[in-house]
Structure formats: structure tokens, C-alpha cells
């Protein structure tokens with residue numbers, strides 16, 4: 520009863536507005552129907568890494584996965600890394616707009632329902648120095664609604680970065696794998712578990728690949744990756 524009153528008061532003080540166009544929205548919705556419709560949904564994807572593959576209905580593999588299969592079994596992406604999704608992610612990471620994480624995390628949760636049952640969710644860890652600088656890990660904030668919706672524990676303790684790696688965006692396509700060699704460590708036995716990795720953006724796939732390798736080395740039987748946006752490289 521008190522909660523209901525509080526949320527009524529909150530809704531009248533802070534009416535829901537669309538985070539993209541500012542239009543008055545419905546209560547509890549941070550995005551209006553029009554803006555939601557215009558988002559660049561990920562379509563025609565590689566079934567393993569979610570890279571765009573012309574003509575694929577999600578059953579084909581891209582050339583890169585055929586040549587060099589990643590250590591994860593599948594990737595599901597909400598959107599292509601294109602406007603306005605790139606801006607939304609930038610707002611979350613660099614302007615600290617945490618409501619973006621709730622909005623995108625709830626959408627990720629709906630996508631996560633299509634995955635096989637999982638035992639554990641991990642967010643791609645930030646190195647301690649980057650975490651200090653930013654104050655929060657956007658991947659953890661995105662993973663919270665996913666963990667709640669699936670009723671699966673969000674594990675923020677078992678995986679960590681052993682060193683700060685060079686920003687992926689600044690590297691060429693070939694370099695990230697070398698740069699990320701041994702970048703993650705897992706301090707828990709994950710025998711026979713299906714682990715879901717959550718991250719904001721997948722660019723080359725090498726970060727998720729390196730973390731999946733570390734999870735498999737710790738015993739994980741299966742690794743899925745959930746990302747908000749997939750870059751088309």
C-alpha cells in the first residue's frame with residue numbers, strides 16, 4: 520500500500536519521459552513507442568558471434584567463425600552498433616546515466632529468455648584501474664535485470680582482469696587476440712555449468728572470446744554471450 524502510494528507520488532513528480540526524444544511516455548517506460556520502433560535491431564546474424572551475415576536467419580556461421588571458432592557457443596545482440604544505440608551506450612559509460620542500464624538491461628533480459636537454461640551470469644569485468652576511474656562497471660549494471668529476470672545468480676567475484684588492456688577500439692582487427700592473451704582469470708570451479716557473459720558492445724568478439732576461454736578453462740561446459748550492440752566488423 521505504502522509502496523503504491525510512493526510510486527504514484529514519484530510518477531506525478533517525475534513523469535516518465537522518453538530518454539531519446541523527451542516525449543511524455545507511459546509510466547515505467549523510458550522509451551516511447553516511436554523511438555523503440557526506430558532502433559537498429561540486429562538481424563541476419565551469425566549464429567555464433569552475431570556478426571551480420573547477409574541472408575542468415577540466425578542459422579548460418581560467418582567466415583570468421585568457420586575459420587577460427589570462438590570459445591563461446593552463441594551470441595545474442597539486441598542492436599547493431601549504430602545511432603542512436605551508440606549514443607545510449609556512450610551516455611551510460613561516460614556520462615554515468617545509469618537509467619540507460621535499466622532500460623537496455625530489461626531488453627537484454629527479454630532476449631536472455633531465448634537462451635538455454637544457465638547456472639551463472641558474469642559481466643565482463645573491468646580492470647581495477649578502469650573501475651576506479653569510472654566508478655561502476657556498465658556490464659554489471661546491464662546484467663542485473665538479466666539475472667533478476669532469469670532468477671540466475673549474477674557472479675561479480677569469480678572473474679577478474681589480470682591487467683589493463685589497450686582499448687579495443689584503438690587496435691587493428693588482428694591485434695586484440697594477442698593483446699587479450701591471458702587477460703582474464705577465473706577463481707572458481709565451474710564444472711558442467713552454462714555461463715552467460717553480459718557486455719555492452721561486441722566489437723571484434725575477442726574480449727568475449729578471451730573470457731569464454733578462461734571460463735572453459737575453469738570447467739564451464741557452455742558459454743553464451745549477451746550484448747546490447749554488435750559492431751559490423
Ligand SMILES: [Zn+2]
Nearest residue numbers: 537540551554
Ligand atoms: Zn522517443
Ligand SMILES: [Zn+2]
Nearest residue numbers: 565568581584
Ligand atoms: Zn560468426
